[in-house]
Amino acid sequence: MYAAERHQLLAQRARRDGRVDVGDVAAELGVAPETIRRDLGVLERQGVVRRVYGGAVAVERLDFEPEVAQRDQTNAAEKDAIARAALDLVPDRGSILLDAGTTTSRLATMLPADRELTVITNSIPVASILATRPGITLHILGGRVRGTTLAAVEAWTLRALEGLLVDVAFLGANGFSAEHGCTTPDMAESAVKAAVVAAARKRVLLADHSKYGTDQLSRFAQLAEIDVLVTDSGIDAGVVAELEEAGPEVVLA
Numbered sequence: 063m064y065a066a067e068r069h070q071l072l073a074q075r076a077r078r079d080g081r082v083d084v085g086d087v088a089a090e091l092g093v094a095p096e097t098i099r100r101d102l103g104v105l106e107r108q109g110v111v112r113r114v115y116g117g118a119v120a121v122e123r124l125d126f127e128p129e130v131a132q133r134d135q136t137n138a139a140e141k142d143a144i145a146r147a148a149l150d151l152v153p154d155r156g157s158i159l160l161d162a163g164t165t166t167s168r169l170a171t172m173l174p175a176d177r178e179l180t181v182i183t184n185s186i187p188v189a190s191i192l193a194t195r196p197g198i199t200l201h202i203l204g205g206r207v208r209g210t211t212l213a214a215v216e217a218w219t220l221r222a223l224e225g226l227l228v229d230v231a232f233l234g235a236n237g238f239s240a241e242h243g244c245t246t247p248d249m250a251e252s253a254v255k256a257a258v259v260a261a262a263r264k265r266v267l268l269a270d271h272s273k274y275g276t277d278q279l280s281r282f283a284q285l286a287e288i289d290v291l292v293t294d295s296g297i298d299a300g301v302v303a304e305l306e307e308a309g310p311e312v313v314l315a
């Protein structure tokens with residue numbers, strides 16, 4: 063396959079799937095990963111994609127937020143592993159805040175039944191999981207509900223968070239990096255996430271490796287404001303060192 067043909071295939075794949083994985087495409091085409099990286103570099107200079115860790119994202123999809131059901135199926139095994147690892151950071155008793163997200167929802171399903179916890183959330187899926195759970199005192203934050211993420215946002219949510227100080231907050235993100243911190247496409251949701259960071263004694267970010275380098279429109283925290291980052295083993299050792307230098311302890315699930 064000529065280079066021009068690879069470029070066309072990669073551009074089509076990025077637009078169709080939203081993302082190109084270097085390893086998968088290299089194996090499929092029988093070429094070295096470095097060849098695909100060079101091809102993606104050409105497409106990035108042409109404004110077709112933006113390179114991220116392990117591949118590239120279509121430029122027109124950078125601010126695209128998939129619906130909850132679609133996101134829940136993406137990297138599902140990694141999200142389950144991250145949620146299980148995050149259980150070690152849940153206190154035996156006290157208060158936790160669960161941000162909206164598919165990984166935080168998985169953590170909600172795994173919360174032990176033998177702990178007395180006050181759980182605060184702005185997520186309708188998390189609230190529905192925990193509403194009848196014994197040992198859980200549940201508080202749901204009000205506000206406008208975003209249809210994409212089923213998260214409560216805007217003034218009601220922010221006012222409620224101003225008066226809180228929880229033991230541990232578990233947050234999700236659409237992107238994270240040492241350079242740009244923790245980001246998400248929607249500014250209203252970003253404001254709520256920033257308020258969650260401010261309302262917690264300990265902040266834990268739950269994000270799988272595919273979010274690394276996929277920086278989005280609105281930053282809600284620098285990595286120095288995050289105490290622990292729980293991610294999966296798909297991220298390489300060099301990146302882990304870079305992230306820990308930026309501030310948080312990194313736990314690999």
